[in-house]
Amino acid sequence: MAKTAIIIGAGLGGMATAIRLAHAGWKVKVLEKNMRVGGKLSCAGENGFLWDVGPSLITMPFVLRDLFEAIGHDMEHYLELVPLNPICRYFFPDGKVLNAWADQHHFQIELARLEKDHGESLEAFMRYARGIYDLAGEAYLFPSSRGRFSARALKSLHHLPRALTRATMAQVIKRYFKNPKAQQFFLRYATHNGSSPYLASATFNMVSYIERRDGGWYIRGGIYRLAEALEKCACDLGVEFLLDAEVSEIALRSRGRFSKPRATGALLRSGLRFEGDAVICNTDFHHAWTRLLQKRAHPRAIRRLERQALSSSPFVILWGVKQRFEKLSHHNVFFSSDYPAEFDDIFKKKRPPEEPTIYVGISARSDPTQAPEGQDNYFVLVHTPALEPDHHWDQLRGPYRNRVLDRLEKMGLEGLRRHIVCERVITPSDFAARTNAYRGSIYGAVSHSRSSVLRRPSHRSAEVNGLYFVGGTVRPGGGIPLVLLSARDAAETVISDSEKEPHETGEN
Numbered sequence: 001m002a003k004t005a006i007i008i009g010a011g012l013g014g015m016a017t018a019i020r021l022a023h024a025g026w027k028v029k030v031l032e033k034n035m036r037v038g039g040k041l042s043c044a045g046e047n048g049f050l051w052d053v054g055p056s057l058i059t060m061p062f063v064l065r066d067l068f069e070a071i072g073h074d075m076e077h078y079l080e081l082v083p084l085n086p087i088c089r090y091f092f093p094d095g096k097v098l099n100a101w102a103d104q105h106h107f108q109i110e111l112a113r114l115e116k117d118h119g120e121s122l123e124a125f126m127r128y129a130r131g132i133y134d135l136a137g138e139a140y141l142f143p144s145s146r147g148r149f150s151a152r153a154l155k156s157l158h159h160l161p162r163a164l165t166r167a168t169m170a171q172v173i174k175r176y177f178k179n180p181k182a183q184q185f186f187l188r189y190a191t192h193n194g195s196s197p198y199l200a201s202a203t204f205n206m207v208s209y210i211e212r213r214d215g216g217w218y219i220r221g222g223i224y225r226l227a228e229a230l231e232k233c234a235c236d237l238g239v240e241f242l243l244d245a246e247v248s249e250i251a252l253r254s255r256g257r258f259s260k261p262r263a264t265g266a267l268l269r270s271g272l273r274f275e276g277d278a279v280i281c282n283t284d285f286h287h288a289w290t291r292l293l294q295k296r297a298h299p300r301a302i303r304r305l306e307r308q309a310l311s312s313s314p315f316v317i318l319w320g321v322k323q324r325f326e327k328l329s330h331h332n333v334f335f336s337s338d339y340p341a342e343f344d345d346i347f348k349k350k351r352p353p354e355e356p357t358i359y360v361g362i363s364a365r366s367d368p369t370q371a372p373e374g375q376d377n378y379f380v381l382v383h384t385p386a387l388e389p390d391h392h393w394d395q396l397r398g399p400y401r402n403r404v405l406d407r408l409e410k411m412g413l414e415g416l417r418r419h420i421v422c423e424r425v426i427t428p429s430d431f432a433a434r435t436n437a438y439r440g441s442i443y444g445a446v447s448h449s450r451s452s453v454l455r456r457p458s459h460r461s462a463e464v465n466g467l468y469f470v471g472g473t474v475r476p477g478g479g480i481p482l483v484l485l486s487a488r489d490a491a492e493t494v495i496s497d498s499e500k501e502p503h504e505t506g507e508n
Contacts, residue, residue: 002027003498004276006266008247008292011039012480013471014282015230015239016067016487017494022237023071024495029274030239031266033246033436038227039282040435040442040472041480046422048372049320051379052224053426056361057087057331058217060210060481064226067484071237078229080220082366087216088331090188091411092181097327100185102215114179125176125186129209136203141476141485172202184339188357191383193478194311194441196343199448218330218366226480245270250279250292252464261296263467278466278494285457285473286438296464309448310386311478312346313428313440317401319378320371323419327412328376332360334411346385347446352400356382358407375421380404384428387439393427401425444473459490460497468494 005021007014010032018028036042041054058064061081068075086099098114101107108119115121173186189207190197219225231241248269252261265275281288286305336342336355345353361379364371371377382404385391409416428440438444445456457474461467470490472478 003278004029005278005280005494006031006274006276007280007282008250008266008288009033009039009282009471010037010231010241010243011282011471011483012041012227012230013483013487013490014039014280015227015234016484017280017282017470017491018234018239019067019071019230019237020487020491021494022234022239024491026495028234028239029276030234030241031245031247031268031274032241032243034434035243036227037231037241037243038224040437041224041227042434043222043224044318044424046318046424047320049318049375049377049422050222050363050370051318051377052222052361052363053316053318053379055223055480056363056379057084058219058223058226058480060214061217062214063481063484067488068233070488071233073233078233079225082218082220084216084218084330084366086329086331087211088333089327089329090185091332091334092184093335093337093411095412096181098181098185099329100211104212107212111182111185114182115177116179121177121182125173125205126209126212128172128176129205130213132203133206133209136206141482167202169197169200169202169205172205173197184335187339188333188335191312191357193447194383194443195447196347198340198343199347199446201447201449204447216331218363220367222363222367222370245272247283247292249294250281250288250464250467251275252293252296255465260463260465262465263461266292277498278468280468280470280490280494282469282471284435284437284441284471285444285469287436288469290438291436293464308445309347310439310441311443311446312383313386313437314426314431314442315352315382315384315400315404315428316426316431317378317380317404318422318424318426319380319420320422321376321378321416321419322374322421323415324374324376325413325416328360328362328365330362330365332362334358334360334408346383347448350385350388352384352396353382355407356384356404358382358404360408380408386441387428387432391428393429397425397427442472443478447477459486459493466497 002025004027007018007030010030018030022028044051044053065075085102087102088100090098108122111122112119169190173183177183186208187197190200192207246269247266249267250263251265253264254261263279267273290302336357342353345351359381362376364377432440459468468490470486472483476482
């Protein structure tokens with residue numbers, strides 16, 4: 001008899017785990033609180049404009065391809081990946097522009113103009129970042145050798161001191177680049193996991209190497225096509241989805257006073273109960289422990305979770321714009337003039353930045369189906385701190401939207417407000433309510449130390465048998481490729497554990 005898995009949450013991690021388990025012969029049921037799958041990856045539409053709400057760039061595409069290949073499917077049957085060039089366009093307050101060309105040679109020329117060299121700075125930095133990736137990637141992201149480094153990784157052991165350095169991203173970047181604009185470009189990569197480059201470990205400098213090596217990609221029809229593809233793939237394998245099915249509690253069975261309890265299923269707010277041999281939580285780790293396991297969680301453990309520093313939270317604006325500004329590309333970043341002050345606002349003063357760096361994504365530049373002809377769909381994102389008791393976004397919504405708009409007009413998009421034909425504002429409070437993200441934090445605990453990555457929650461619960469976690473708030477971290485790797489590891493752990501114990505429960 002097939003074993004049964006209950007997955008709480010239909011985010012990318014939950015669906016990818018469901019796909020791998022179903023392929024392995026498990027009967028899988030996915031419970032999702034919202035009316036559509038995708039979790040933090042969502043979408044919206046109005047007046048002919050379509051927006052991806054959430055991740056907007058595909059990196060490490062081989063991780064996505066591996067998911068489909070693992071079950072004998074062809075990714076191209078589900079998705080069409082489109083390479084972007086430039087990957088992103090960066091605007092500085094003084095009017096200068098930097099194009100992050102996908103072609104390494106063209107980008108080297110672009111950066112050499114800033115550094116006033118012949119590309120030596122970039123080459124040296126990429127060698128350094130690759131060495132960290134070869135070590136950390138194989139040890140943490142792709143541990144397929146089960147404790148044995150490959151020959152390539154062994155050759156990179158001389159990078160070990162750099163990988164274990166106590167230096168921050170910013171401190172190392174300043175050693176390689178003299179020009180402040182070149183520095184700011186590489187500092188930006190800390191925001192990929194919601195961190196500050198002035199606090200995050202220099203190990204995260206490997207993120208820029210990954211993008212330079214693999215490029216940046218878009219999915220034809222919108223990034224949300226990925227969620228739809230995983231849902232279809234899962235359904236083709238027999239996975240059952242229940243939408244509008246919010247879980248209120250993870251069911252536990254006690255095994256005696258001195259034994260760990262076992263997760264046996266999930267209870268919905270509607271009163272329905274589903275049982276299984278394994279319960280996989282694809283929801284914010286803090287939410288799982290403080291809400292779904294509140295009868296089991298020890299107060300000290302909850303206090304420890306609540307003391308953790310959190311990654312940033314998103315303030316998002318969706319605009320339909322009837323005027324096209326030719327200077328804009330698919331991905332655009334408008335830098336602030338004082339980067340340290342911006343991150344001080346977010347992580348020390350814990351207030352929305354006075355002068356925020358603004359990301360503007362316009363997928364219509366690569367895909368005409370995303371907006372009416374000759375018009376653009378703006379996905380505007382600003383990083384803000386995780387929610388605090390004195391953050392009243394119901395009052396800040398309008399004023400902060402105006403601050404963002406004023407800055408964009410000041411930085412070259414003159415008259416933008418006159419051309420906005422539709423709008424939607426999504427605050428950190430809105431994001432927290434939709435995704436159950438603790439205090440609206442995108443990735444949970446922030447990565448501001450060497451050990452913070454290793455301290456991220458693992459896939460297997462140490463306190464409850466049969467309970468597992470997947471997603472951006474557990475190992476290895478947030479972002480589409482890391483969440484898919486999390487699903488790989490979670491599914492392997494569930495299957496491995498199941499082979500060591502007898503079949504105990506079935507669906508009710």
